[in-house]
Amino acid sequence: MGKADADGPGLPDLPPEWGRVVVPDDAAALADEAEQVRRELCGRAAGHARRWRPSALPVLALLLAVVATVAGLAAATWPRAGRSPGPTTGTGDPAPIRLTGRPLPALDLVDGGQSPVPLRALVPTVVLLVDGCACPERVAEAATAAPAGVSVVTVAAARPRAAPAGTEVRALADPAGGLRDFLHLPARPDTVTALLADRTGRVVLVVPEVDSLADYQAELARLAG
CATH class of the missing domain: 1.20.5 (Single alpha-helices involved in coiled-coils or other helix-helix interfaces)
Structure with a gap:
């Protein structure tokens, strides 16, 4: 119990x-x-x-x-590596920005007798690519404005184009198209492209389509310095 x-x-x-x-x-x-x-x-x-x-x-x-x-x-804003923009093959403006400060390519142009002329041996220089247009007025104004010691060069595709009378312009050709490849700018009808390089061989300015001397006159004047 x-x-x-x-x-x-x-x-x-x-x-x-x-x-x-x-x-x-x-x-x-x-x-x-x-x-x-x-x-x-x-x-x-x-x-x-x-x-x-x-x-x-x-x-x-x-x-x-x-x-x-x-x-x-996070997926939308995370930086993606290895996706750098490729070269512009049109007439867009990014090419001058990317090329400014870069050295000229080590390529040879040719004169009227098909003799090689190293591009880097022409500095300081303003190179006018006239494979899309002879445009003698654009060439003549560049030759008139270029300071002493700065070479004015025209570059055509297959063979050199005759320089305007009374100008000290060196006419050359680029049959291999190496300069156009360097610029990533194809030739356009009725259009001149200008490339300016200083005495060290560095690109100072690229003007894809020159409308007048004013597009590069200030940089051209400083090439003699």
Whole structure:
């Protein structure tokens, strides 16, 4: 049988509202009560879990949306290596920007007798590419404005074009098209391209389409310095 209850010796004082408490001699006698308590606790835990899951879903969805947004922004703004722009093959303006300060290519032009003339031996120089247009007025104004010591050179495609009368212009040709390849500028009808290089052989200015001497007159004047 059980020991003395809350009123007997050996037990701490218990709240009177608990009523009469009997402690059995055999703990197995409490098995049924323990099983009932476990069922009640499991039921309460399941209820808490059911109440938690719906409230957690919006938070989880928001977290996933934030992660996806950050990943998309990182992919859009991350710099991509190895994708440098290729050379411009049209008449766009980027070519002069890329070429300014670069050395002239080590290529040979040819004169009227098909003798080679190194391009770098002509500096300081203004080279007028006249394979798209003879344009004698453009050549004549360059020859008139060029300072002493600055060579004025015309370059045609297959063979040299005759220089305007009364000018000291060296007429050469570039049958291999090496200079056009260097400039990344194809010949255009009725258009002259100007290339200015200083005495060190560095490109000072490239004018893809010359409209008048004013396009390069200031740089031409400084070549003699």
